[in-house]
Amino acid sequence: MADYQIAPSILSADFARLGEEVDNVLAAGADIVHFDVMDNHYVPNLTIGPMVCKALRNHGVIAPIDVHLMVSPVDRLIGDFAEAGATYITFHPDASTHVDRSLQMIRDAGCKSGLVFNPAMGLDALKYVMDKVDMVLLMSVNPGFGGQSFIPATLDKLREARALIDASGHDIRLEIDGGVTPDNIAEIAAAGADTFVAGSAIFNQPDYAEVIGRMRAQLASI
Ligand SMILES: O=C(CO)[C@@H](O)[C@H](O)COP(=O)(O)O
């Protein structure tokens, strides 16, 4: 079986109890903490920044933190998130003036780098930087909010991204973000994803271990 990883999006967690929520979801079997950063400019919502990432590290979180930047400009925040303990820093290529430079800045800061593609955006920006990315993240909803429905056309894009990654020979994770549930996760994995962000599907349930267990059972059935 592929090395599948489940990345709960803390956007849907109870922010008043964030440390406890992250502890609970990791204890329930999650692999990575997905950390959505929104700036009310690139996307029409406003969330959390480096101080909250640092607070989670200080709280004792040792799992990888996957920082999904939905901000423009990008570069100003890279050093702050690296210092705050980010593991991955991913950004939208259309939010950065110099994509190659932003990717290099992330690696130079000691983090893993990634590019994020909105639903209507093609994968062209990947072609010349395959050696500089550790993660490709496909949005399967329009960015800005949790709780939206998975856009089915993303399945074809996953297959396209999987083919590009495999042909590149580089070690690149393929992450999917938006509308992932136990009911569609197997189809999404079959299309090529290996890392699954899920916010509302996990945090809106009373028993995180139960829903993560159902996701893993679906993944094991492929
Ligand atoms: O980046 C985003 C939204 O912009 C996501 O990470 C969402 O937080 C996913 O939420 P669900 O669709 O799983 O509820």
Ligand SMILES: [Fe+2]
């Ligand atoms: Fe996200």
